[in-house]
Amino acid sequence: xxxxxxxxxxxxxxxxxxxxxxxxxxxxxxxxxxxxxxxxxxxxxxxxxxxxxxxxxxxxxxxxxxxxxxxxxxxxxxxxxxxxxxxxxxxxxxxxxxxxxxxxxxxxxxxxxxxxxxxxxxxxxxxxxxxxxxxxxxxxxxxxxxxxxxxxxxxxxxxxxxxxxxxxxxxxxxxxxxxxxxxxxxxxxxxxxxxxxxxxxxxxxxxxxxxxxxxxxxxxxxxxxxxxxxxxxxxxxxxxxxxxxxxxxxxxxxxxxxxxxxxxxxxxxxxxxxxxxxxxxxxxxxxxxxxxxxxxxxxxxxxxxxxxxxxxxxxxxxxxxxxx
Amino acid sequence: xxxxxxxxxxxxxxxxxxxxxxxxxxxxxxxxxxxxxxxxxxxxxxxxxxxxxxxxxxxxxxxxxxxxxxxxxxxxxxxxxxxxxxxxxxxxxxxxxxxxxxxxxxxxxxxxxxxxxxxxxxxxxxxxxxxxxxxxxxxxxxxxxxxxxxxxxxxxxxxxxxxxxxxxxxxxxxxxxxxxxxxxxxxxxxxxxxxxxxxxxxxxxxxxxxxxxxxxxxxxxxxxxxxxxxxxxxxxxxxxxxxxxxxxxxxxxxxxxxxxxxxxxxxxxxxxxxxxxxxxxxxxxxxxxxxxxxxxxxxxxxxxxxxxxxxxxxxxxxxxxxxxxxxxxxxx
Numbered sequence: 145x146x147x148x149x150x151x152x153x154x155x156x157x158x159x160x161x162x163x164x165x166x167x168x169x170x171x172x173x174x175x176x177x178x179x180x181x182x183x184x185x186x187x188x189x190x191x192x193x194x195x196x197x198x199x200x201x202x203x204x205x206x207x208x209x210x211x212x213x214x215x216x217x218x219x220x221x222x223x224x225x226x227x228x229x230x231x232x233x234x235x236x237x238x239x240x241x242x243x244x245x246x247x248x249x250x251x252x253x254x255x256x257x258x259x260x261x262x263x264x265x266x267x268x269x270x271x272x273x274x275x276x277x278x279x280x281x282x283x284x285x286x287x288x289x290x291x292x293x294x295x296x297x298x299x300x301x302x303x304x305x306x307x308x309x310x311x312x313x314x315x316x317x318x319x320x321x322x323x324x325x326x327x328x329x330x331x332x333x334x335x336x337x338x339x340x341x342x343x344x345x346x347x348x349x350x351x352x353x354x355x356x357x358x359x360x361x362x363x364x365x366x367x368x369x370x371x372x373x374x375x376x377x378x379x380x381x382x383x384x385x386x387x388x389x390x391x392x393x394x395x396x397x398x399x400x401x402x403x404x405x406x407x408x409x410x411x412x413x414x415x416x417x418x419x420x421x422x423x424x425x426x427x428x429x430x431x432x433x434x435x436x437x438x439x440x441x442x443x444x445x446x447x448x449x450x451x452x453x454x455x456x457x458x459x460x461x462x463x464x465x466x467x468x
Numbered sequence: 469x470x471x472x473x474x475x476x477x478x479x480x481x482x483x484x485x486x487x488x489x490x491x492x493x494x495x496x497x498x499x500x501x502x503x504x505x506x507x508x509x510x511x512x513x514x515x516x517x518x519x520x521x522x523x524x525x526x527x528x529x530x531x532x533x534x535x536x537x538x539x540x541x542x543x544x545x546x547x548x549x550x551x552x553x554x555x556x557x558x559x560x561x562x563x564x565x566x567x568x569x570x571x572x573x574x575x576x577x578x579x580x581x582x583x584x585x586x587x588x589x590x591x592x593x594x595x596x597x598x599x600x601x602x603x604x605x606x607x608x609x610x611x612x613x614x615x616x617x618x619x620x621x622x623x624x625x626x627x628x629x630x631x632x633x634x635x636x637x638x639x640x641x642x643x644x645x646x647x648x649x650x651x652x653x654x655x656x657x658x659x660x661x662x663x664x665x666x667x668x669x670x671x672x673x674x675x676x677x678x679x680x681x682x683x684x685x686x687x688x689x690x691x692x693x694x695x696x697x698x699x700x701x702x703x704x705x706x707x708x709x710x711x712x713x714x715x716x717x718x719x720x721x722x723x724x725x726x727x728x729x730x731x732x733x734x735x736x737x738x739x740x741x742x743x744x745x746x747x748x749x750x751x752x753x754x755x756x757x758x759x760x761x762x763x764x765x766x767x768x769x770x771x772x773x774x775x776x777x778x779x780x781x782x783x784x785x786x787x788x789x790x791x792x793x794x795x796x797x798x799x800x
Contacts (some may be wrong), residue, residue, distance in 0.1 A: 172632045194540070239562070261725055261726075265768065268716075268767035268768045269764065271716075271764030271767065272761060272768070273764075275759070275761025275762070275763070277494070278755055278758055300612075424571075431603065432603045434600065437596070440594060440596030443589070443592065444594070
């Protein structure tokens, strides 16, 4: 009795989501002028995939990083200035990853060492990211980034597909392999599922948490590069609130907020969904009110479904009411 | 043992407050910081945050959190403006705002109580929903309050004590009595320590959780009115990251985010500290960004400090340590 992989995919949460996304895509394409907006849709999609992956790793541990929006602006400030100075792009990407890693490592360190919920730590980081600019030299907007560099960010394949989308798909494929076939990927699932069991099985749960936070920071660095590279100026406050996209992407994809479940392929599908919702609110002219309402309702429904699906598994966890 | 620890906690906060006042008194030129109207006036900028921090202390005591406070406040303040423009009656508008806050808080509370979703995620989702409510009501405009409210909001008794401070103190006294003298207060501490045990001892813990979220909604509506009275208008960006400021007040006041430990008194003193800090920095000519940075640093430092104190406390008392270990084992 070998299961047909195609059928089992469409029976899973990701498959049902994919069908829904496909229907929504057809409706959106028919009722609005999506084809002319395709390039910016795909451009948004590329950074949403990577940002969603970063949040997926963290949420899989039952943690959260609310500062994932504001840190993009901080990274963008550094990378924008470096690009203006003429530093080659690969080095700038490494710097972006380093800055993101440092930021997330701080959250991870405080969380692991002092047993403070990561949610509150990352809230504090939001304020630090907003407030750090007066302390930096020539703070504020970075404008007049050379045309050659924005051209790299805006490079297209076959007319519509941005090069950065190809990079983010590559990163996604890497993480599909990473989560399934490496020891560290398995450890993340184990620690997210049950910290105690993982510790008893010989896994250093604190170390895994810290390292996962650091990897998520590196991904946020790449997200920031993808967000700012096509832009001709960096306005750090522009990314405040981008976690509003990443958290729904992660929870819609089936990452249980209690930790331990989730697959990178789900991130791809839910990133398409969220990017489409955002585009739909623009194309249909609905404005911010409907955008925020949709995200709020989507998060509630997604989390409610993921919590009730696995309710028998997580019963012990829930009734104690500890901070998730 | 425990009682002694809590008192010393608040005394540390008082020492910090006095040290800050002296520091700004020396740093701000001409010693204007020591003038009574400036020193007492520091509270008028922060009172609306303090009013929201009081019920937030209850929520964090039960190991929950509410991220939606800022937009809840804006949404109910906008309801006030809308109703006031329509009816021209201050009392009806205030009643409408408080009713709106109550409904918003009830939405939060009922979802937290009836589903298994943790309150931070519920309030994150409702934060977006309330944000959309502010866009639905307000559009891209900002709304000014009636003159009666502004007269009250900027008014001072005897030219020194701001009305905002009076409101804050009244709310503080009510919540302090609720915290220390009523069954509700004891249940809140108990839920934070071990919710399961509270449920098994026959207390409807879920209803209490719903109740404190409704309280939060009402206090947010009052805070919204205070904010309107102070700064004439609200718009969609008013409340961005306001939840962090409220949570900072609570955490600085010594309330543990793990639940069970904390006091309304601590939150009140923390409110005064942040008020002095905000006003002092403004008088020294620092921008709002510096205040943001310092606020974030204060939150991080107080989180680490209180977590460190918790660890010390655990080591000090073996009995406590065993209990806490059992607790954390069952909570995970």
